[in-house]
Amino acid sequence: MSKSIGVIGLGAMGNGVAHSLLRAGFKVHACDLRPDVLQRFADAGGIPCASPAELGGKCDVVVTLVVNAAQTEAVLFGEQGAASGLRPGTLVIASATVPPSFAEALGKRLGERGILLLDAPVSGGAARAASGEMTMMTSGPAEAYALAEDVLAAMAGKVYRLGDAHGAGSKVKIINQLLAGVHIAAAAEAMALGLREGVDADALYEVITHSAGNSWMFENRVPHILSGDYTPLSAVDIFVKDLGLVLDTARTSKFPLPLSAAAHQMFMMASSAGHGGEDDSAVIKIFPGIELPAKKAE
Numbered sequence: 001m002s003k004s005i006g007v008i009g010l011g012a013m014g015n016g017v018a019h020s021l022l023r024a025g026f027k028v029h030a031c032d033l034r035p036d037v038l039q040r041f042a043d044a045g046g047i048p049c050a051s052p053a054e055l056g057g058k059c060d061v062v063v064t065l066v067v068n069a070a071q072t073e074a075v076l077f078g079e080q081g082a083a084s085g086l087r088p089g090t091l092v093i094a095s096a097t098v099p100p101s102f103a104e105a106l107g108k109r110l111g112e113r114g115i116l117l118l119d120a121p122v123s124g125g126a127a128r129a130a131s132g133e134m135t136m137m138t139s140g141p142a143e144a145y146a147l148a149e150d151v152l153a154a155m156a157g158k159v160y161r162l163g164d165a166h167g168a169g170s171k172v173k174i175i176n177q178l179l180a181g182v183h184i185a186a187a188a189e190a191m192a193l194g195l196r197e198g199v200d201a202d203a204l205y206e207v208i209t210h211s212a213g214n215s216w217m218f219e220n221r222v223p224h225i226l227s228g229d230y231t232p233l234s235a236v237d238i239f240v241k242d243l244g245l246v247l248d249t250a251r252t253s254k255f256p257l258p259l260s261a262a263a264h265q266m267f268m269m270a271s272s273a274g275h276g277g278e279d280d281s282a283v284i285k286i287f288p289g290i291e292l293p294a295k296k297a298e
Contacts, residue, residue: 004029005151006059008052008075008082010037012233013095013122014065016129017155022046023132024154031055031075052076056085061151062092065122068241069098072106088114091147095122095136097177097242099249100167107140107166116144119166121173122156126233133157137176139168174249177242178260183217184239184280185263190218191225192287201226201293221281228293230278237276239267239283 003026007018010032021028022045029047031054032038038048049055052075056062062082064072072094076083086092092110094103094117103119110117117140124134134156138145141164152159162168190213194204205226209219224230243264250257266283275282284292 003027003061003150004059006030006049006055006062006082007065008032008055008062009065009071010034010041011065011067012126013129013134014063015041016126016131017063017065017134018046019044019130020132021151021154024150026151026154029055029058051080052082053080053085056082056090057087059086060090061147062086062090063095063151063155064092065095067238068096069102072096072098072102076106077109083110083113083115086113086115089116091116091118091144093118093120093148093151095120097121097173097245098170099245100170100174103170104165104167116141116147117166118144118148119169120152121169123173123176124157128157129155136160137162137169137172139163139165139170171249174242174246177239178246178257180217181239181243181246181267182259182263183215184221185266185283187215187218187222188225188266188281188284189287191222192284192290195290195292196287221279224279224281225284226293228295230275230282230295232277232279234280235277236267236270236280236282239280240264240271240276243267 005021005026006029007014008031010030018028018030029049030041031049031052042048064075066072107117118138120136120138122134122136128134132154135158136156137160139162162172205222208214243260246260269286270283275285
């Protein structure tokens with residue numbers, strides 16, 4: 001393929017996306033703040049770039065896989081931002097979880113430069129990013145989809161087209177994050193009660209995962225608790241941020257979200273207790289009087 005793709009941010013999701021694009025035969029450029037990560041990407045056949053601006057000048061499509069709106073703003077419009085190098089007619093696929101209003105404004109700002117945008121937050125975790133099987137919640141004009149079709153096919157197993165208005169994809173993503181955060185918090189609460197009551201934790205996990213109380217988050221996150229391994233795959237502070245976005249969005253229309261608010265407070269408690277950088281399942285550590293497993297030796 002002759003199309004050049006840029007990936008800004010080689011974190012858990014971005015690294016997987018970059019390698020999926022390489023496997024699909026694209027010429028892939030990447031930018032990241034960590035030299036060792038860039039070197040490993042180069043060793044795999046990618047092209048490292050020193051700045052987003054350098055990357056933007058070499059690419060037909062740029063995918064931003066950073067943490068939030070502030071980082072998206074910085075890598076596109078900050079000093080050495082990619083937008084300064086992007087040619088009119090190129091495409092940005094913005095995949096951070098951001099406020100819908102930010103996605104709407106971003107589309108207008110890029111459009112003034114003749115640059116297309118897909119509002120395209122992602123879900124599925126690092127494993128699905130690495131295998132090219134993420135879920136993408138996208139919205140944008142038909143012209144953007146025409147440029148993105150082969151790129152999206154390499155990145156994701158499911159690509160949902162949610163309309164031509166920027167912000168629609170971000171609205172669906174934050175609703176997904178509402179459920180994800182509440183489910184993790186509920187899973188932690190359930191396991192904490194079980195531990196407090198002296199129930200065998202492994203047996204409890206086995207029963208719940210084969211019963212009506214199961215959820216994808218319970219099944220995926222509770223093993224981290226059982227092993228005592230809180231190495232972050234998605235951190236506590238991610239849900240401080242994402243549930244905060246959920247509540248901010250609802251606040252503008254005075255819409256009540258009592259479960260989201262309670263879950264947000266749980267993640268805030270865990271973060272303020274020093275667990276913000278740990279795996280999001282570490283929210284269980286806010287519960288008093290329970291004995292958590294120690295990390296098992298490998």
